[in-house]
Amino acid sequence: MSNRPYIVGNWKMHGTRAMLAEARAIDRAAERLLKVEVALAPPFTLIHATRKEANLIGIGAQDVHSADGGAHTGDISAAMVKDAGAGFTIVGHSERRANHGETNALVKEKAEAAIAAGMNVIVCVGETEEERDAGKAESAVADQLASSVPVGDGVAEKVTIAYEPVWAIGTGRTPTAEDVGAMHRHIREKLGSLYGEEGADVRILYGGSVKPDNAAELLTADDVGGALVGGASLTAESFLGIIMAAAEAHEDKS
Numbered sequence: 001m002s003n004r005p006y007i008v009g010n011w012k013m014h015g016t017r018a019m020l021a022e023a024r025a026i027d028r029a030a031e032r033l034l035k036v037e038v039a040l041a042p043p044f045t046l047i048h049a050t051r052k053e054a055n056l057i058g059i060g061a062q063d064v065h066s067a068d069g070g071a072h073t074g075d076i077s078a079a080m081v082k083d084a085g086a087g088f089t090i091v092g093h094s095e096r097r098a099n100h101g102e103t104n105a106l107v108k109e110k111a112e113a114a115i116a117a118g119m120n121v122i123v124c125v126g127e128t129e130e131e132r133d134a135g136k137a138e139s140a141v142a143d144q145l146a147s148s149v150p151v152g153d154g155v156a157e158k159v160t161i162a163y164e165p166v167w168a169i170g171t172g173r174t175p176t177a178e179d180v181g182a183m184h185r186h187i188r189e190k191l192g193s194l195y196g197e198e199g200a201d202v203r204i205l206y207g208g209s210v211k212p213d214n215a216a217e218l219l220t221a222d223d224v225g226g227a228l229v230g231g232a233s234l235t236a237e238s239f240l241g242i243i244m245a246a247a248e249a250h251e252d253k254s
Ligand code: PEP
Pocket: 010, 012, 164, 168, 169, 170, 171, 207, 208, 209, 210, 228, 229, 230, 231, 232
């Protein structure tokens, strides 16, 4: 596992070609911040153009279909996004689980399809507010990990986990750094059960209302290997604030 913080922007359903200027600015700045691994997941329609504009940062998709191809109107396969320039895909984002009824089993199939196509995957997990209030946050996340994370020979090195409490996404609310650290330690333990020793090298990102002003605190919580960032990745200015906080946090740790 690279010990550079991994900061990934998820543009969700935002962005037309006018937003390529933001991607260019992020890419230019990333050249000066090599201590941080930076990536963007734009909408499908911008993957190819973003790849052409940005030389240094990683480019990924926000989802893929679980099948290689076929009669799936409106869907996109892993091979297609790879061909467009994506090196990784997010799977199991809570918005897809909620808006499209994606189950753990489907998320796992999607992750397997992406890995089979030669891509890396970021598998999202996270509890709802009700689960946290009921003291079931860890068991909810453990269930998601057990059923939606792909396993097998050579798979661990292709996988990143994003811990994204559903109640923190797009709300401006975040868990405390202690709660984030506790959940990341729990996830690390479960990764040990899934992957054995290789589980120690899987990166675990935190996601949910990460902003330039709270990034340093969240990124220095226990076993946080980076961040998955939604709203604050939409402009170069705010995303770079997070990337710079990650660079500083990394320097303080090492
Ligand atoms: C996300 O969409 O993965 C996310 C974390 O969104 P936000 O940063 O806006 O909460």
